[in-house]
Amino acid sequence: MMTQRSTKSYGHCVVDAVGKVYGATEDEAEIVLKDCTFDVPAGSLTVLLGPSGCGKSTLVNLIAGYDKPTLGRITLDGAPVSAPGVDRIVVFQETALFPWMTLLDNVAYGPIQTGRPRREAEQEASELLRAVGLAGFQDRYPSQISGGMQRRAEVARALITRPKLMLMDEPFRGLDHMSRGLMQEYYLKLFDEHRTTTLFVTSEIDEAIFLADRLVILSYKPTVVQTVIDVPLPRPRNFQMLTSSTYGQIKDQALGLLYDEALKAFDPGKAAA
Amino acid sequence: MRTQPLDPMALGGSDADDRSDSPRRYADEREKALLDAHQRAAGSETGRVRQMLVGSNLRYTALGFVAFVIVWYILTDLLTLPRFNFLPSPVAVFTQWTSTDPQYGISVFTPIYYEHILVSIRRVLLAFGIAVAAGVPLGILLGWNRTFYNLVFPIVELLRPIPPLAWVPFAVLILPGVESSVVFVTLLAAFFATVLNTLLGVWSISDDYFRAAHCLGYRRIDVLMRVIVPGAMPYVFTGLQIAMGVSWFSLVGGEMIAGRSGLGFLIFDAYMQVALPNIVIGMITLGLLGYLSSAGIRRVGAWLMAWQEKGRSA
Numbered sequence: 086m087m088t089q090r091s092t093k094s095y096g097h098c099v100v101d102a103v104g105k106v107y108g109a110t111e112d113e114a115e116i117v118l119k120d121c122t123f124d125v126p127a128g129s130l131t132v133l134l135g136p137s138g139c140g141k142s143t144l145v146n147l148i149a150g151y152d153k154p155t156l157g158r159i160t161l162d163g164a165p166v167s168a169p170g171v172d173r174i175v176v177f178q179e180t181a182l183f184p185w186m187t188l189l190d191n192v193a194y195g196p197i198q199t200g201r202p203r204r205e206a207e208q209e210a211s212e213l214l215r216a217v218g219l220a221g222f223q224d225r226y227p228s229q230i231s232g233g234m235q236r237r238a239e240v241a242r243a244l245i246t247r248p249k250l251m252l253m254d255e256p257f258r259g260l261d262h263m264s265r266g267l268m269q270e271y272y273l274k275l276f277d278e279h280r281t282t283t284l285f286v287t288s289e290i291d292e293a294i295f296l297a298d299r300l301v302i303l304s305y306k307p308t309v310v311q312t313v314i315d316v317p318l319p320r321p322r323n324f325q326m327l328t329s330s331t332y333g334q335i336k337d338q339a340l341g342l343l344y345d346e347a348l349k350a351f352d353p354g355k356a357a358a
Numbered sequence: 359m360r361t362q363p364l365d366p367m368a369l370g371g372s373d374a375d376d377r378s379d380s381p382r383r384y385a386d387e388r389e390k391a392l393l394d395a396h397q398r399a400a401g402s403e404t405g406r407v408r409q410m411l412v413g414s415n416l417r418y419t420a421l422g423f424v425a426f427v428i429v430w431y432i433l434t435d436l437l438t439l440p441r442f443n444f445l446p447s448p449v450a451v452f453t454q455w456t457s458t459d460p461q462y463g464i465s466v467f468t469p470i471y472y473e474h475i476l477v478s479i480r481r482v483l484l485a486f487g488i489a490v491a492a493g494v495p496l497g498i499l500l501g502w503n504r505t506f507y508n509l510v511f512p513i514v515e516l517l518r519p520i521p522p523l524a525w526v527p528f529a530v531l532i533l534p535g536v537e538s539s540v541v542f543v544t545l546l547a548a549f550f551a552t553v554l555n556t557l558l559g560v561w562s563i564s565d566d567y568f569r570a571a572h573c574l575g576y577r578r579i580d581v582l583m584r585v586i587v588p589g590a591m592p593y594v595f596t597g598l599q600i601a602m603g604v605s606w607f608s609l610v611g612g613e614m615i616a617g618r619s620g621l622g623f624l625i626f627d628a629y630m631q632v633a634l635p636n637i638v639i640g641m642i643t644l645g646l647l648g649y650l651s652s653a654g655i656r657r658v659g660a661w662l663m664a665w666q667e668k669g670r671s672a
């Protein structure tokens with residue numbers, strides 16, 4: 086027995102020719118997503134990488150069911166996604182921990198509401214908080230802990246609901262460089278343990294490659310999927326891999342694609358000319 | 359070259375064993391010294407409270423009061439300004455207030471003074487209680503349900519600007535007894551303040567919290583009790599403070615017009631009898647009661663919303 090970790094067989098999400106237009110009138114209409122097709126294999130950590138403002142969050146909202154695509158369809162394990170549901174959970178850019186609940190309550194209340202016995206839910210919440218390095222903080226309120234700690238508590242709150250698909254929308258944005266690196270390590274440990282199918286959104290190329298089984302690289306608006314790159318680095322991962330040749334090749338390839346898109350995002354006028 | 363006194367390695371003795379041990383000892387001593395210094399600087403908790411009370415805060419507050427009374431004294435006793443002779447001087451008010459045999463019948467030694475106070479407090483608490491018990495649920499319902507909002511809120515907004523005293527005639531004609539009409543007039547403004555602030559409180563809750571609750575599988579009732587109610591709480595308490603303030607406003611108006619007792623009646627009666635110091639006594643008493651009741655609400659709010667406090671000391 087090499088490993089007891091089994092890859093989850095559910096959570097396979099397919100985004101099929103999805104397009105999204107915003108704006109109430111014809112004049113205001115803006116094509117945000119033009120044509121996005123990719124899938125998130127069950128049990129994988131798929132990373133959505135693209136320049137800022139390219140519609141990554143829009144895609145997350147569509148998959149979460151907060152909004153409906155103008156064209157195309159999204160399915161989760163074959164069933165079409167049409168509304169928010171407990172099978173998908175979003176970890177937002179800004180913390181959405183309830184400020185009026187302690188960390189333990191924040192993590193434990195979801196499962197309690199959906200019918201798990203309180204004692205069992207609190208036990209598991211405690212264990213998850215310990216796993217994200219917040220063992221002594223479960224009775225604190227979110228305002229009493231640092232931003233990095235809030236992010237970790239939020240990951241714990243998402244994992245406890247055992248979603249089929251976890252949507253992480255730039256969850257480590259705004260953290261300083263060191264905390265971000267540590268968060269990535271913590272998070273990967275959790276992912277290796279739970280193997281919850283995850284779509285992770287970021288605009289940081291190193292973060293993307295370090296975490297991903299598969300990279301989905303988006304263009305600037307109107308957004309299309311440029312390339313899907315598989316990342317064959319073994320798990321568990323460590324920071325030494327960031328200097329391996331595989332890593333270097335993937336980064337070169339991704340950077341080449343991203344650079345042009347970032348340029349368009351940086352100076353749309355020039356790109357149009 | 360001499361050893362530098364700040365080098366931690368140099369703090370230990372000169373023999374080899376000691377030197378290998380000294381960095382740790384230095385670190386320990388350093389921690390102890392830091393904690394000692396902190397202790398001395400901060401003092402005990404009671405020391406800090408005492409410092410706050412007798413310190414500059416209170417000193418300036420006292421200075422403000424003294425200046426206020428001096429200006430009052432100058433305006434009334436020293437300068438004989440035209441028409442200001444009606445305003446009793448601080449000396450006259452204080453003498454009357456603390457007299458065992460007050461000239462105008464009201465002082466801290468007369469039971470009637472406390473009867474007026476108690477009647478007013480009872481009316482305010484009753485009105486405030488009804489306003490909150492009805493206003494908070496209504497405000498939450500307005501913020502929660504769009505249809506209900508469209509149905510009811512425009513009416514609330516049309517009724518809200520009507521001054522409570524405009525309701526006095528119908529209140530007296532329709533409601534049984536003086537007491538219920540005074541309480542009704544008192545609760546109106548408080549009710550509207552509570553409804554409006556509760557509604558704003560519900561609206562102030564970030565969409566992210568609703569989305570998170572949705573993802574986490576919260577049922578509608580859980581969203582209400584675990585997200586909307588606590589999320590609106592900061593605004594609700596702002597509303598309650600305003601409500602308490604306007605309760606006292608309207609109470610005095612109601613008591614002046616329809617009352618037979620209470621501080622508003624005391625003031626109006628003193629006016630009719632030209633017992634002018636009593637007016638000032640009534641005013642100061644109202645000021646104190648209003649301040650105390652608002653402070654009480656702030657306390658309860660701070661206690662209920664401990665989660666808002668910043669800082670690491672849980």
